[in-house]
Amino acid sequence: MPGRRVLRPSTPVLRRAPGEIQYGTDPRWAVRLVGLDAADEEWLLALSGSGRAVDDDPAVPAARRERLVQALDDALLLVPAPPRRTTTPAPGGGEAERGVLAALRPDGAAHRVLAARARSTVAVVGLGRVGASVATTLATAGVGTIGLHDPSPVLVTDVGLGGYRVRDVGASRAKALARTIEEIAPDVRTGAGPASEPGEVPGTERPDVVVVVEHHAADPARVRELVGDGVAHLSVVVREADVVVGPFVRPGLDPCLTCADLHRADADPCWPQVSRQLRGLAAPQHEESVLAGVAASLAAAQVLAVLDGSVPRTAAACLEIPAPDAVPRLRETSRHPRCGCGGPASAPPDGSPVAARTSGGRGRG
Ligand SMILES: [Zn+2]
Structure with a gap:
């Protein structure tokens, strides 16, 4: 059972036509929910920007909520609720960075990125x-x-x-x-x-x-x-x-x-x-x-x-x-065969040992 989940922050929620709502505008993840009735739309629009947890929101009957939460989940629009405070030296508590960083991560955890930057x-x-x-x-x-x-x-x-x-x-x-x-x-x-x-x-x-x-x-x-x-x-x-x-x-x-x-x-x-x-x-x-x-x-x-x-x-x-x-x-650019920097086991040009660092992407989509 997931913890407290919220709608992905900073995602524009847009009414397109009766029964159709668009989430986001970036082609990397923008998505439409279609076939909605008026009560579905009302709840989804009310959720936008509210920061309310979706899984036990009493504002909507449980059966309707479960169906819509499943649709939001399938569209990667739900993330764990972020902590209220993040330790970051960025101006304004990093608010200007948070939306973009959250959009790029499957878990929306901008606070983790900001904490790593702070260190x-x-x-x-x-x-x-x-x-x-x-x-x-x-x-x-x-x-x-x-x-x-x-x-x-x-x-x-x-x-x-x-x-x-x-x-x-x-x-x-x-x-x-x-x-x-x-x-x-x-x-x-x-x-x-x-x-x-x-x-x-x-x-x-x-x-x-x-x-x-x-x-x-x-x-x-x-x-x-x-x-x-x-x-x-x-x-x-x-x-x-x-x-x-x-x-x-x-x-x-x-x-x-x-x-x-x-x-x-x-x-x-x-x-x-x-x-x-x-x-x-x-x-x-x-x-x-x-x-x-x-x-x-x-x-x-x-x-x-x-x-x-x-x-x-x-x-x-x-x-x-x-x-x-x-x-x-x-x-x-590419490695040159006469340069000694070819891999973790190789010596760099001055013959000193090297310490390889590894990292992996974790972009959304
Ligand atoms: Zn080299």
Whole structure:
């Protein structure tokens, strides 16, 4: 016998025609109940948004209730009643996140996702507009601890997207962003550390995920330590008129940045020296508004996918986001036979042991 069940929260309930009610609009799960009489409709519409338990609702005769509850159950519209309170540092108790998270889970248990996020630590390296936006998005989504790695000063061109204000110009990016996050979500913990040690967030356990934002070209050497330590990481590279988000590397499971670099060198023998020059290009490193916003949102979504227990779309793939329309293109990547990162038993390029992490999707439908 199931416990107290309620209608799946945040599902629009819509009257279509006499005897026909539609639940939801998303094609992944929207459904119609048909053949209803007037009393059926009255009860179903009264249930909408009420939060009342359906299995023993005295507002309707038991025989009618059992028939309709069975129909709702068959349509995956019933979930266990969620707890009244959830521990989350997200603003407003995570109400803004709850509906979408509940829609994605068969059990509607958004509170479990929010609780897992609250226990998580994410480090962000490189805090221009993209990195700052990733950090503030994760804070508003309820990630409990965020490591901030970028001692360079806030530029006037950083202001706006991501949360820097004019008054922050000249201050350390990491410190200014910590103040912003404190104002947005005071229960989110932040720690500022050197950019050279993204695998450590001061005052916390090691991060669950590290996001590395770089310009022109990714530096595989920079993330070799993360591969060696078995820390999941996401590369974001801001180029002259596009941004590349990915690959997301779960060490031992996914092709790494060295794989991507070796493939590139196979296609272009001059790539190693071109790449070296790109990485050495002088600042300033500006980040255009629209590209930065789209890239940061996509990067945050990849991180949250992992924290929420599913496989990010950028595992073994990159999203290329070009100006001017910023519509992402997906480009698959693969392991390179000369890279040593091929599986949990293999050594990464620097020869260190890796700790494989596993995760499985639990999406609805
Ligand atoms: Zn590799």
